Amino acid sequence: MIIYEAPKWVAKLPARPDHIPIGEFILNPAYGRADPAKSNPPFVCGITGKSYSVTEIAERVEYAARAIRRILKIDDINKGGAQTGFSEWEKVVGIFSINCIDYLTVCYAVHRVNGITSPANAAYNAAEFAYQLKDSKAKAIFTCAPLLDTALEAAKEAGISKEYVFLLPVPGEVTTAEMRKQAEGFRTFDDLVDEGRRLQALPDLQWENGFARKKVAFVSYSSGTSGLPKGVLISHFNMVTNVIQIIQYGKSFRDYSKPTNILALLPQSHIYALVVMNQSEPYVGNSAVVVPKFELVPFLDCIQRFKLSFLFLVPPLMILMAKNKALLDKYDLSSVQLIMTGAAPLTEELSLEMDKLYPWMKVVQGYGMTESSTVVTFTSGIDIWHGSSGCILPGIKCRIVNLEGEDLGEGEAGELLISADNIVIGYLNNKKANDETFVMEHGHRWLRTGDEAVVKKSSKGNQHVFIVDRLKELIKVSGFQVAPAELEGHLLNHPKVADCAVIPVPNDKTVEMPKAFVVLNPGVSPSEETKQELIKWVADHKSKHKRLGGGVEFIDIVPKSPSGKILRRLLRDKERDRRRAEGAKL
Known part of the structure; x- marks a missing residue:
């Protein structure tokens, strides 16, 4: 068996707590996050500048969780968790919203009562969202004024009462007077926080060691290697692991000692944004500057205004940057040190063009999928190979196999297989997809990615992964x-x-x-x-x-x-x- 792993210069993956929710890990300095007193606010609104400190977010999580417990009529928050007798699937909450600074806060509040969150693509129509609600057995919805019509139609089809539909606050600039009028009478997340201040404190979660490995945090929907969208069961420990993998790898070329601001533009429902931007960056003390939608001029203004150092993008946005150099030159973009692209392959040609046009910005590319809780590889700033998806993160084992399942060496293209603690629990109620996607071989559980990849060695001696084709049909x-x-x-x-x-x-x-x-x-x-x-x-x-x-x-x-x-x-x-x-x- 030929195994590919992280470069030797990447520090080994440390032990991680497996008895706490992901929100506790991200917000509590007892588990290694940057000192809250020296951190930037975790989330900043890129339109209004509004933010909450680490301490304020932790309080909002706790207060909102008290109200959610009352609304979902949860007598014992530990049932369906470390104990038995109350199904955890009676605590599923759908999140259907454009980007906002409370998105992760509401997720953590649901987790605080041993619940599960199911983020939905804000571009969904009512039928698509209803399918996810019914499949995940969601009991409540958090949406926003611009999406309320669609959410209510989906809620009706899924059998969810209006009293279980709540609104996340989004900037007034993205809501019309008609939207605000329609939203009147619906309780907001702020209302739940205020209500929770007056309710009895919650008991501590009773998670024994190892429980976070099997406790579902998110049901994110992906088509996997083929077929219709399937609920991906992501555990708290899966996410904790990937956050640490990203940070451990990033230490080779990023200075985490000085808080900075990064761009959080991509949809928060997408696994790339959910983990990489909105959890890994706040964990190290940085601010994720949250932008609800992309428009070129406001995007450039946001970079200049907040002096963003790291832009998380997708290739289409980089194409716009490459084709609008004259406009970009009118803005001060000197703060940008890195651009990371993911979610779709970045061509070598575009990477080289960006490097030529904006030489002070290092372009790095990542590879991952919902089933790996996001990142498997990404480019190190000390060994950029244009067109490559970079090197493997610590704690991850990869194989390249041919159609017969035989292992392939460097330079040989085949299907990429991954084994690691960030590989998810599996798919919701889909044995066929689980059997096809997750396989046991050589004593390890492997994720079959459906992507054709090849490993090549760079001039610096590091093994890089190139995604060359898609065996899966997405x-x-x-x-x-x-x-x-x-x-x-x-x-x-x-x-x-x-x-x-x-x-x-x-x-x-x-x-x-x-x-x-x-x-x-x-x-x-x-x-x-x-x-x-x-x-x-x-x-x-x-x-x-x-x-x-x-x-x-x-x-x-x-x-x-x-x-x-x-x-x-x-x-x-x-x-x-x-x-x-x-x-x-x-």
Whole structure:
């Protein structure tokens, strides 16, 4: 067996507490976090500048938890936790909001009563959010005024009463007068905090050693290696581990002794933002400057105003930076030391261009997935190899295997397998997906990533991981996952469609976009009008990032294996050949 691990210059992973919730770990200095008195506020609103100190957030967690306990009618917060008799799934809370400074605080408050939080993509429509609510068995919802209509529609479908729908405070600049009027009468998170001040103190959680390894903190939804979204069971210890892995690795090129400000722009429901920006950075004493949505000018103003040192981005945003150099030159961006990109591959060409345009900003790239509680590899600032996803974090073992499961050496491409304490518990109520994704081999539990990777050695002697292709069939649109099976299922409901397949096609702004290959029913004309009808069919029912931005192409037959599996790779090859013939950049 060939094992790939962290470089020798990375310190070994220390022991981590496995008897406390993730919020306790992030906020309590007893567990290694930076001294609160010397720390920046963990979360700062990038629009208003509002913030709470570490101590204030801890108090808000405690007070809100008291109110949540009363609302969910939890007699004993330890039931369903270290004890038995009360199902933990009776304490699931859905979080459906744009970015705000209380997002993690409400998560920690739910955890404080032994509950589980299920973050949902703010771009979801009501049907998509309702699916997650029902699948996770959520009993309450925290949303925000701009998303209240959608949340209420989803709540109704999931059987959740309006009295269990609460609002997170978001900046007034992102709400209209109509939104604020509609939100009247709904209790806010601040209301719960105020109510909790008057309620009896909570008993301590009774977690024995090792309990945080099996206690679910988050049910985050991912399509995994294929198929429809599945609930990923992330334990408290999974997240504690990844936070420490990120920090331990970062010590090689970052100075954690001086608090700084970092950009927290990416959706807080996404595992990348949830762990890397909104927990790892506050743990070391930095401020995550929370921005609810991306607009280029406010984005640049935020960097200048808060003197941000570290930007966490995705490739489409870096493309905008590269193409708008004249505008960026009007702002003082000298504070930016590092840009980390993830959620989708960054090309070597774009990485080199950014390095040329903004030489004082080091561009680093990370790789991870929801099933690994985020980061598996990322580029060290002391060994940048453009196009690489960097080196492996401490405490993680990786293998590269071929189709027969045989281990491969450096320079040989195969599926990436991962074993570590940050690998999640599994999928919610999905034995088939668990059996396919998590396998026991050689005494270790391995996560099959579905990604094709190759390990190469840099000029400095470090092993770098390159993600070269996607064995799994997910489409990545601006960092969001789109399952082809979901769109195919929807298209098959259209009366003109006999069969179909969906694949990713390249896009400068979003990295990829879905494209549908459609077989029409007999007698239906393959016209431009029909194409637009199918594009509208998807746009009317799915989130913006799931729309058929790559278009529709009519074909005679969808290629399939003898077992009936769609051979999307053949369609991808066909699309690649077409683009090459047209002179497109691949």
